[in-house]
Amino acid sequence: MTIRWYPGHMSKALEQISELVRKIDLIIEVLDARLPYSSSNHLLEQVRRNKPCIKVLNKNDLADPAVTKAWVQHFQKSAGVRALPLVAKNIPETKSLVKLCKQLVPHRGNPGYPIRTMVVGIPNVGKSTLINTLAGRSIAKVGDRPAVTMRPQQIPLNNGILIFDTPGLLWPAMNDQGGAYRLAASGAIGANALDYTNVGVFAAAYMMRRYPELVKERYKLAELPESPHEVIEAVGRCLGCIMSGGVVDVHRAAETFLRELRAGKAGRISFEEPGTPEDVEAELLRF
Ligand code: GDP
Numbered sequence: 001m002t003i004r005w006y007p008g009h010m011s012k013a014l015e016q017i018s019e020l021v022r023k024i025d026l027i028i029e030v031l032d033a034r035l036p037y038s039s040s041n042h043l044l045e046q047v048r049r050n051k052p053c054i055k056v057l058n059k060n061d062l063a064d065p066a067v068t069k070a071w072v073q074h075f076q077k078s079a080g081v082r083a084l085p086l087v088a089k090n091i092p093e094t095k096s097l098v099k100l101c102k103q104l105v106p107h108r109g110n111p112g113y114p115i116r117t118m119v120v121g122i123p124n125v126g127k128s129t130l131i132n133t134l135a136g137r138s139i140a141k142v143g144d145r146p147a148v149t150m151r152p153q154q155i156p157l158n159n160g161i162l163i164f165d166t167p168g169l170l171w172p173a174m175n176d177q178g179g180a181y182r183l184a185a186s187g188a189i190g191a192n193a194l195d196y197t198n199v200g201v202f203a204a205a206y207m208m209r210r211y212p213e214l215v216k217e218r219y220k221l222a223e224l225p226e227s228p229h230e231v232i233e234a235v236g237r238c239l240g241c242i243m244s245g246g247v248v249d250v251h252r253a254a255e256t257f258l259r260e261l262r263a264g265k266a267g268r269i270s271f272e273e274p275g276t277p278e279d280v281e282a283e284l285l286r287f
Contacts, residue, residue: 018047020118020164025105026052028097030121030130033057033085034064034186035271036071038179039122052080052104056097058126060085062262067270088129098134098159109160118164124188131155131163182271187262197232200254203261204228204235211269218266232257 021027027048032039036057044053055075057068068085075083082100086093101115108115119127132138135157155163183189185203205228207215212224215231219238225231229250236242236253243249260266 014041014043014047017044017118017120021047021049021051024051024116024118024164025108026054026101026115026117028054028056028101028117028119028130030056030058030088030119030125030127032125032186032188033060033068033071034062034269035182035188036068036075037272038182039125039186039188041122044120050080052082054097054100054104055081055083056088056130057083057085058088058130061087062264062268064268064270067273071272088126088133091133094130094133097130098161101161111160114156114160114162116162116164122188134159134161134163185258185261186271187258196255196258197251200232200257201228203258204231206271207231207261207266207269210273211267214267214269218260 027044029040029044036055040055057063057071060068063085072083072085075081082104084097084100086097088094101117102109105115107113119131121127135155139155153164157163180189181199181202184199185206204215208224208228208231215221216224219235221234221238225234232250232253233248235257236248236250239253239256241249241253241256261269
């Protein structure tokens with residue numbers, strides 16, 4: 001199966017971001033901590049104009065801590081880039097983001113001279129949730145489906161930060177099917193763009209390789225079956241996804257399996273292994 005994603009009007013968003021970058025002190029790029037590479041858009045680097053950038057690895061509550069740590073180290077090798085794993089709803093954690101903003105732009109952050117920033121990222125990574133927590137009130141609309149983000153143009157926060165707003169939306173750069181599958185497995189791509197069974201089988205293969213113990217524990221398997229298809233069937237049996245005649249409903253099993261992985265039911269998992277972008281690209285191309 002080929003997952004297609006046409007950015008269409010989204011290149012306009014990049015133009016808007018590029019324009020706005022001139023007026024700001026700092027970029028806050030929100031990534032999904034479970035797949036920091038596939039949830040980024042590398043075009044941002046081209047329009048950054050050397051402005052400092054904080055890469056927020058959001059949804060850290062769902063990601064594998066060891067993998068996140070490796071990605072943080074990797075990102076911080078780039079000049080002017082800091083990386084901060086967090087959970088967007090967690091107020092103390094977002095306070096450490098404010099602190100980091102002040103460290104990176106020490107000459108601003110006072111009344112009358114706020115740190116001017118913008119929050120960008122692909123759909124569904126938690127931009128609205130983060131803005132709402134930083135603001136201490138509900139400004140941005142939070143959606144459980146991708147691409148639900150509407151908010152005003154300038155958001156002054158009490159803590160010396162002003163968020164300039166474009167739609168803030170980037171699109172994932174899916175040059176390869178591996179990246180598309182990872183995004184689909186994590187839920188970043190909407191349900192209509194994917195086929196649950198194929199993505200479920202992809203996720204099962206990945207889980208067998210990276211987190212076999214979590215699969216065994218969650219689905220009460222003494223041993224892992226040999227193929228990812230059989231893992232989905234075993235999951236279906238465990239969760240009661242059975243059709244008449246006692247046959248496993250594979251589509252429903254795959255859908256439930258993905259829903260469970262996304263919600264962290266099997267444990268904290270990342271969909272990308274750490275490494276250099278070259279390593280990740282080479283790994284993605286294997287699929
Ligand atoms: P946006 O499209 O980037 O603005 O993303 P939203 O803020 O609308 O969030 C998308 C979904 O992710 C919503 O269901 C949020 O509740 C959820 N979400 C956001 N941040 C976190 C987080 O740190 N952890 C978890 N588990 N879920 C989060």
